[in-house]
Amino acid sequence: MSQLLKRWNELAEVKEELANRDWFFGTSGNLSIKVSNEPLHFLVSSSGKDKRKKTNEDFLLVDKNGKQVESTSLKPSAETLLHQQVYNKTNAGCSLHIHTVDNNVISELYGDAGEIVFKSQEIIKAFGIWEEDAEIKIPIIYNFADIPSLANEFSHYVKEDTGAVLIRNHGITVWGKTAFDAKKHLEAWEFLFSYHLKLLSVKNVLRTQAEISI
């Protein structure tokens, strides 16, 4: 099987799984996977497709500048510029961008602070961090409607082969060495976000009641 087909199938599988969780509402979100280093080519979501469907127009091959490698009527996702940052600045192999209710709420609650820090959560081991009381943080950046401005702001946080950035009221972008890694990290982040919101939703109740009589 060619490298291209192999990567296509890998990305299609990730897309299907995330779609089944309804993580692409309103055709939001986009995904990419690197196919070759020299020249730098990667597959990226076509613009405006319903990601719950599986078609042979779901992705298209682009180069390091986000230009189509072959002539096609498909348009790469408007946010291909962010994926370019990932592949041009690191050795990452896959990048996933999704909107969830929980990552949007977290980005709004902590947007002014510019980041959110998690500690003492076992799921942090998913990031390859095994110390007790380990901390992990994710930056939250301003959501420029202008994509080049957004990509520029985003690029300041793209330094290593794995990483993640929250865009305020826009969603998360996670990248990793492989599709497996990127998805693993994505799930871990979403778990942390959901955990945090659930805890917030009950914590003040607990403090204002002397005794919980359940």
Add this chain to the structure above:
Amino acid sequence: MSQLLKRWNELAEVKEELANRDWFFGTSGNLSIKVSNEPLHFLVSSSGKDKRKKTNEDFLLVDKNGKQVESTSLKPSAETLLHQQVYNKTNAGCSLHIHTVDNNVISELYGDAGEIVFKSQEIIKAFGIWEEDAEIKIPIIYNFADIPSLANEFSHYVKEDTGAVLIRNHGITVWGKTAFDAKKHLEAWEFLFSYHLKLLSVKNVLRTQAEISI
């Protein structure tokens, strides 16, 4: 494939997807898709069917007055009058009406205000609006039990080929040029509703605690 069959399949596919999200609890909700302009014919949900099932009685063809085009024992949905408004007043091609817990709660919270406004949410781009800090609003109308009264009230907000109305404690109706567009908008609205409720559920906690020690 005939236009009728093509549209039937398109609507059946949307129905299946929404049903899988449990958006038709208690046989609530109804869907329609335009088949022809001259004469104006559209497929609309049969009354009282379990929308989790896929049968050849799921929809029936009606004209601009909501009358069956062919003799059948099936009855069009009681709310066909609302779909008629959409096709008679605009060039929309599809209209979706569903009840969700979240759209009902939003309609109750903001029903007295008559609308809810969202801004600075990336998902607003799903409506084709790309400006920074764009706003989008949805009217919330009174839920007349009498369907002709409801359809009349509803019609005041049916002006363009795409649009949406919340009916208080009754659900949302979304229409668009195609089934694809209508579903995309529906998902974007539901995302906004869920986002807003999640934010409300944690926001005051944050304000009443000097420090969140999580």
Add this chain to the structure above:
Amino acid sequence: MSQLLKRWNELAEVKEELANRDWFFGTSGNLSIKVSNEPLHFLVSSSGKDKRKKTNEDFLLVDKNGKQVESTSLKPSAETLLHQQVYNKTNAGCSLHIHTVDNNVISELYGDAGEIVFKSQEIIKAFGIWEEDAEIKIPIIYNFADIPSLANEFSHYVKEDTGAVLIRNHGITVWGKTAFDAKKHLEAWEFLFSYHLKLLSVKNVLRTQAEISI
């Protein structure tokens, strides 16, 4: 197809749908469907099975006293007594008993009041009530661990061919003329419960903030 097989399949289909919603956690819940009036025979869940699986031991045929009609190693659900009340006192054709987090929370919040009343909800039409501002209420009874005592308490509320009772911290029992009706009502009740809890979770937030700045 025999009446027995027909009803078996009907009940199996309902079971599968409810199981897919995880409405039978910890082997909780039980279902029944009437097969004949003279003599009164109905199919009821076997005791202690995993309801996510589909086997030919899922149900067994019992008579009006809950005794097996044919010799079998299967045991009818411990709560068969409640199903007997339904078939002995009404002309219902199907009875469904499930535990959900939301119906348990509702039953705890309003258990002391002995009932909960809903009004001005469109989904009430699922119960065949079409008046504007219609009300619907469901009694909440004490959860006797002793099943005959529970069945006795339950029987006071079994008067019509369709109905529903909440058992405190135990779940809902819904019955109707057909499996279709019982499931429709079950979904409508669960929608109302979830709606009410979601509204409660955000309502005081709204009241303590002069302005919601979204």
Add this chain to the structure above:
Amino acid sequence: MSQLLKRWNELAEVKEELANRDWFFGTSGNLSIKVSNEPLHFLVSSSGKDKRKKTNEDFLLVDKNGKQVESTSLKPSAETLLHQQVYNKTNAGCSLHIHTVDNNVISELYGDAGEIVFKSQEIIKAFGIWEEDAEIKIPIIYNFADIPSLANEFSHYVKEDTGAVLIRNHGITVWGKTAFDAKKHLEAWEFLFSYHLKLLSVKNVLRTQAEISI
């Protein structure tokens, strides 16, 4: 079918069901099932696999010391030590460890108390306890990053053939005589956790409003 294959399939089936609920986010969680008593051999999750996939590398056979029985490139889960405690100290046949948002939140809320107690919940019958107003409690232990320390702490609570322990911000471990029992108990615990959190999220609202006008 060999005992090994039979147990493999049993565990694979449980894994698939739990994976479908997204209970293995970020490759978290691990499962085991006993294959033989003399010598003590059990199947346990391989380290770092995506548990949504079904492969013939999902589990591997280890002995009472957690050592591979046959030469393989696979590594047993880092938390195999906890499963060893279960099989070395009791006659349990299956042990399940999963992270959910709700069990993590419960473990954080009640971690300082060292346990959480539930009573008057019908679902408690899933644990084989049939008394009225029965109580059930689960210990919450400190989450040592060092697995031998964690296994040692865990072992203090492993006394009977069925049981469960919450590890703070780490998840639940449930064991039982069979895979069926372990899964049944796991579901019952998760139901109790979700119930409790939902109740907390609305309870103070109810107390601070004289009248709920819904």
